[in-house]
Amino acid sequence: MAETAYQKCINPDCGAEYGCDESFFKCPKCGDLLDALYDWDKKKVPTRLSDFGKRWASRNERLDFSGVWRFRELLNFCDDKFKVSIGEGQTLLQQNDNLAEFIGIKKGNLHLQYEGLNPSGSFKDNGMTAAFSHAKRVGAKSCACASTGNTSAAVALYAHHCGMKCTVFIGSGRIAFGKLSQAMDYGAKTIQILGDFDDCMKQVQAVCTELKLYLLNSLNPFRLEGQKTIMYRILEGLGWEVPDWIIVPGGNLGNSSAFGKAFYELKELGLIKRVPRLAIINATGADTLSELVNNRNLKWNGGKVDNKIISDFYAELTARNFSPHTCASAIEISRPVNLKKCLRAIDVCNGVVRAVSDEAITDAKALIGKYGLGCEPASAATIAGLEVLLAEKTIKPDEKVACVLTGHCLKDPNVTVNYHKEKMGKYSNPPIECANDLGQIIKLMST
Ligand SMILES: *Cc1c(COP(=O)(O)O)cnc(C)c1O
Numbered sequence: 001m002a003e004t005a006y007q008k009c010i011n012p013d014c015g016a017e018y019g020c021d022e023s024f025f026k027c028p029k030c031g032d033l034l035d036a037l038y039d040w041d042k043k044k045v046p047t048r049l050s051d052f053g054k055r056w057a058s059r060n061e062r063l064d065f066s067g068v069w070r071f072r073e074l075l076n077f078c079d080d081k082f083k084v085s086i087g088e089g090q091t092l093l094q095q096n097d098n099l100a101e102f103i104g105i106k107k108g109n110l111h112l113q114y115e116g117l118n119p120s121g122s123f124k125d126n127g128m129t130a131a132f133s134h135a136k137r138v139g140a141k142s143c144a145c146a147s148t149g150n151t152s153a154a155v156a157l158y159a160h161h162c163g164m165k166c167t168v169f170i171g172s173g174r175i176a177f178g179k180l181s182q183a184m185d186y187g188a189k190t191i192q193i194l195g196d197f198d199d200c201m202k203q204v205q206a207v208c209t210e211l212k213l214y215l216l217n218s219l220n221p222f223r224l225e226g227q228k229t230i231m232y233r234i235l236e237g238l239g240w241e242v243p244d245w246i247i248v249p250g251g252n253l254g255n256s257s258a259f260g261k262a263f264y265e266l267k268e269l270g271l272i273k274r275v276p277r278l279a280i281i282n283a284t285g286a287d288t289l290s291e292l293v294n295n296r297n298l299k300w301n302g303g304k305v306d307n308k309i310i311s312d313f314y315a316e317l318t319a320r321n322f323s324p325h326t327c328a329s330a331i332e333i334s335r336p337v338n339l340k341k342c343l344r345a346i347d348v349c350n351g352v353v354r355a356v357s358d359e360a361i362t363d364a365k366a367l368i369g370k371y372g373l374g375c376e377p378a379s380a381a382t383i384a385g386l387e388v389l390l391a392e393k394t395i396k397p398d399e400k401v402a403c404v405l406t407g408h409c410l411k412d413p414n415v416t417v418n419y420h421k422e423k424m425g426k427y428s429n430p431p432i433e434c435a436n437d438l439g440q441i442i443k444l445m446s447t
């Protein structure tokens with residue numbers, strides 16, 4: 001394959017470029033984030049998005065079956081022989097009229113992209129299939145990640161598939177049971193650090209540098225390339241029409257960053273005429289992005305981000321000995337590594353950021369369960385955020401909205417069971433105790 005992909009630093013004052021045979025997680029020159037970029041050879045990229053859909057007809061081909069590699073011309077950083085797939089991206093976009101009606105959106109306008117249908121039960125598989133393909137290209141033998149849970153599940157699954165050794169770092173007591181069970185079951189070396197995700201993230205970078213391990217967090221630019229395809233599949237599900245809004249939970253901000261890049265590139269390539277708006281939803285107990293964007297006026301500013309606003313805020317967090325807390329453990333992050341790329345996505349997509357309470361998240365989760373396919377707590381921040389944006393009339397009832405449900409509803413059964421059994425919210429549906437007696441059972445059935 002003629003080399004058309006390269007890595008480039010996002011800092012315009014640096015702009016250093018590197019080939020794809022190297023693996024870094026930060027620009028070696030200035031320490032900023034790296035992008036995977038392409039010299040688009042227009043002849044090789046389909047001229048219409050609908051051409052990608054034709055691959056459904058050849059789904060017996062490994063790469064055409066993958067919901068990521070079906071779009072391979074848009075993330076072409078390695079030869080096909082390196083491309084890893086275990087059937088990721090067989091997800092669906094559910095038009096949900098019942099939930100739409102309940103929260104006051106016009107029928108036909110609310111869509112839920114259920115990424116819980118991926119092999120390890122979260123959207124992370126989209127990123128891992130791409131990152132592991134790059135890991136194979138560079139000949140990596142062992143890898144590592146820090147995780148709030150789903151990254152470790154996805155890494156463990158793909159590492160096993162690729163015959164690579166893997167170590168996952170998780171914050172002690174900060175991980176949902178379903179996810180922890182997966183990491184152990186898929187055979188990852190699981191290290192629980194007495195700290196939170198941000199502590200793990202810091203340690204894993206040092207470990208990977210020291211021991212020359214391949215890093216699979218979303219600092220990895222190739223991982224984010226795979227996550228672009230979530231947006232391609234939403235467009236596909238809408239008959240290649242661009243919705244008005246994409247809503248996504250914000251944790252380490254890899255998804256929001258990838259989505260902004262996806263739309264920017266599609267527009268550049270002339271494959272879409274306009275980009276959707278992006279709404280990124282934090283939990284109030286982990287609301288760094290919301291605080292920086294809404295209260296401290298942090299902006300992309302053509303790449304000249306005011307680093308002082310960020311470092312001042314992080315210094316405040318340290319001084320307060322702050323550790324983030326939310327029941328949505330997947331977004332329990334206070335120093336998001338992709339912050340700057342996310343600012344760029346907000347710039348590209350005229351984005352907004354909101355923060356929602358745990359109460360709003362668990363109520364929204366119950367609604368998604370009742371009316372839809374369910375999801376884990378972090379994913380439900382999307383619907384909680386949508387309710388806020390509708391109430392303030394930022395989103396109008398006649399606009400087309402797609403919410404990304406990032407993880408499966410069985411990932412965190414504790415939150416679900418507590419919510420219902422302990423009658424914690426508006427939509428709690430607790431089980432009813434009953435004596436082992438037919439008469440009493442019949443009586444209960446009629447109430
Ligand atoms: C990782 C994760 C998130 C956070 O996504 P970012 O890209 O880090 O912002 C949200 N929801 C679920 C279920 C996740 O696993």
Ligand SMILES: [Zn+2]
Pocket residue numbers: 009010011014015016027028029030031032
């Ligand atoms: Zn640089």
